[in-house]
Amino acid sequence: MNFETIVFYLFAAMAVFAALRVITARNPVHAALFLVLAFCSMSGIWMLLEAEFLSIVLVLVYVGAVMVLFLFVVMMLDVDLVQLREGFWRWFPFGVVLAAIMVFQMFMVLGTRQTAETGTTLARHAADYSNTKEIGRLLYTDYVYPFELAAVILLVAIVAAIALTLRRRKGVKSQDVAKQVNVRREDRIRIVSVPSEGSGQKLEDRGQ
Amino acid sequence: MMELLQTLELAGQNLLGAAWLPLWTLVKIVAIVAPLMIGVAYLTLAERKVIGYMQVRIGPNRVGYFGLLQPIADGLKLMFKEIIIPTGSNHFLFVVAPVLALMPALAAWAVVPFADGMVLADVNAGLLYILAMTSLGVYGVIIAGWASNSKYAFIGSLRSAAQIVSYEIAMGFALVCVLMAAQSLNLSDIVRGQQSDTGLFGWYFIPLFPMFVVYLIAGVAETNRAPFDMAEGESEIVAGFHVEYSGMAFALFFLAEYANMILIAVLTAIMFLGGWLPPFNVAPFTLLPGIFWLLAKMSFVLFLFLWFRATFPRYRYDQLMRLGWKVFIPLTLVWVVVVGAWMQTPYWLW
Numbered sequence: 001m002n003f004e005t006i007v008f009y010l011f012a013a014m015a016v017f018a019a020l021r022v023i024t025a026r027n028p029v030h031a032a033l034f035l036v037l038a039f040c041s042m043s044g045i046w047m048l049l050e051a052e053f054l055s056i057v058l059v060l061v062y063v064g065a066v067m068v069l070f071l072f073v074v075m076m077l078d079v080d081l082v083q084l085r086e087g088f089w090r091w092f093p094f095g096v097v098l099a100a101i102m103v104f105q106m107f108m109v110l111g112t113r114q115t116a117e118t119g120t121t122l123a124r125h126a127a128d129y130s131n132t133k134e135i136g137r138l139l140y141t142d143y144v145y146p147f148e149l150a151a152v153i154l155l156v157a158i159v160a161a162i163a164l165t166l167r168r169r170k171g172v173k174s175q176d177v178a179k180q181v182n183v184r185r186e187d188r189i190r191i192v193s194v195p196s197e198g199s200g201q202k203l204e205d206r207g208q
Numbered sequence: 209m210m211e212l213l214q215t216l217e218l219a220g221q222n223l224l225g226a227a228w229l230p231l232w233t234l235v236k237i238v239a240i241v242a243p244l245m246i247g248v249a250y251l252t253l254a255e256r257k258v259i260g261y262m263q264v265r266i267g268p269n270r271v272g273y274f275g276l277l278q279p280i281a282d283g284l285k286l287m288f289k290e291i292i293i294p295t296g297s298n299h300f301l302f303v304v305a306p307v308l309a310l311m312p313a314l315a316a317w318a319v320v321p322f323a324d325g326m327v328l329a330d331v332n333a334g335l336l337y338i339l340a341m342t343s344l345g346v347y348g349v350i351i352a353g354w355a356s357n358s359k360y361a362f363i364g365s366l367r368s369a370a371q372i373v374s375y376e377i378a379m380g381f382a383l384v385c386v387l388m389a390a391q392s393l394n395l396s397d398i399v400r401g402q403q404s405d406t407g408l409f410g411w412y413f414i415p416l417f418p419m420f421v422v423y424l425i426a427g428v429a430e431t432n433r434a435p436f437d438m439a440e441g442e443s444e445i446v447a448g449f450h451v452e453y454s455g456m457a458f459a460l461f462f463l464a465e466y467a468n469m470i471l472i473a474v475l476t477a478i479m480f481l482g483g484w485l486p487p488f489n490v491a492p493f494t495l496l497p498g499i500f501w502l503l504a505k506m507s508f509v510l511f512l513f514l515w516f517r518a519t520f521p522r523y524r525y526d527q528l529m530r531l532g533w534k535v536f537i538p539l540t541l542v543w544v545v546v547v548g549a550w551m552q553t554p555y556w557l558w
Contacts, residue, residue: 068369
């Protein structure tokens with residue numbers, strides 16, 4: 001057993017443990033943090049497969065952005081643990097069916113002859129081989145249409161999310177920044193010369 | 209110097225075999241982290257002195273000559289303070305949070321090149337790695353705020369998390385422009401791409417000037433520094449996410465903040481200000497070693513951080529969000545297209 005295998009089993013064990021804790025942890029915030037740990041271990045496994053771009057992007061996108069927003073929501077939720085546990089046995093059969101389907105799918109993908117031939121040994125590359133460049137080349141040449149399609153679907157999701165949440169209420173006093181920047185001295189202050197009573201008189205008195 | 213290192217490396221390999229590589233890497237890590245920690249300590253002193261003089265005060269001058277022992281006195285004081293863990297808090301996460309805050313700030317230094325070839329890990333995806341590491345820093349803040357079980361800490365952590373996530377996008381796009389110009393994700397290659405006969409006119413801050421400004425401002429926001437220190441906001445929420453922390457646990461957050469500042473400063477120097485390259489390719493400038501130039505540029509950017517703090521009043525929270533989402537992100541998106549088009553024309557000189 002070489003060093004790489006030890007590292008692999010370490011990350012794999014961590015990922016399995018974290019994934020189990022995601023569904024067994026009672027506190028939803030802990031569950032979300034275990035999900036973060038699972039992502040990090042998977043990123044380590046991808047790094048072992050020399051897929052450094054995917055590995056780092058997994059951390060950057062899922063851990064750095066998605067899970068942060070997830071934690072945001074979970075932390076602010078008022079979760080009733082008793083109510084959560086009540087529904088466990090009711091939904092258990094659905095969960096089992098879903099899990100069975102997913103296991104079957106994974107078996108179909110991983111167990112077919114095509115992947116079995118190429119998937120067992122890892123093609124090694126020289127140190128100057130850039131995984132990132134290769135992915136970029138593939139995405140923008142061979143897979144450009146699926147890639148653009150995915151981008152458009154994401155764009156639709158962004159527009160839909162904004163359209164669903166944007167509402168214009170009446171009577172909201174928001175500031176127009178352009179207006180604030182364009183304000184000049186003359187718009188806000190007016191210099192008024194107010195003659196104070198008998199000021200000229202007093203000066204004359206003092207002089208005497 | 210280089211020959212000495214090479215003979216040392218050969219001798220070590222002969223002597224220790226496979227155990228040499230981890231040992232040598234450990235030595236390198238210590239050689240990076242130890243000066244960084246000293247830098248953090250003296251940055252706190254520099255901040256107090258600089259802001260002091262800007263406000264016509266003297267700043268700390270009692271401990272040691274010119275106040276030079278002040279950071280050590282502060283550190284000792286914090287070390288002897290009791291760490292209080294609130295009863296209602298989540299004990300494990302409360303203790304882990306400061307570690308999570310400091311870890312990414314230190315880990316990112318692995319790919320920073322100090323001079324040509326002077327880098328711990330010369331990886332191809334260095335820039336991506338930096339982005340990933342800086343995006344992890346927010347976990348320390350969020351977890352600290354939540355684990356403290358305190359309203360002020362929680363509000364502070366939510367504020368700073370929202371701020372960090374928003375400004376990270378603009379920062380990422382600014383870096384996309386840099387990697388387009390350098391055509392590499394490797395930080396050493398990015399610096400080499402800025403090498404030219406004209407010295408400082410070859411640096412990326414000239415063609416990417418708007419991105420340079422965006423990166424600098426987003427960097428200030430990302431490190432939760434004034435004028436974007438909404439997370440602390442003494443006048444509104446006491447001290448933000450680290451209200452409940454005391455002693456060394458509090459000091460770790462402080463270390464993380466200053467280590468992040470130094471990291472942003474050194475990244476700005478590498479990506480926009482030519483890293484280890486001298487500003488002019490003539491004799492007195494080229495004689496100095498590359499690391500001197502990198503440290504000089506880094507110190508300049510750090511001085512800007514302190515200058516901002518002494519000059520600008522704190523932003524309001526909605527103005528901060530507006531600046532991030534409605535000004536910086538559209539601006540950076542447009543500039544990505546501009547740089548892309550510009551690079552296709554013969555007028556791209558970099």
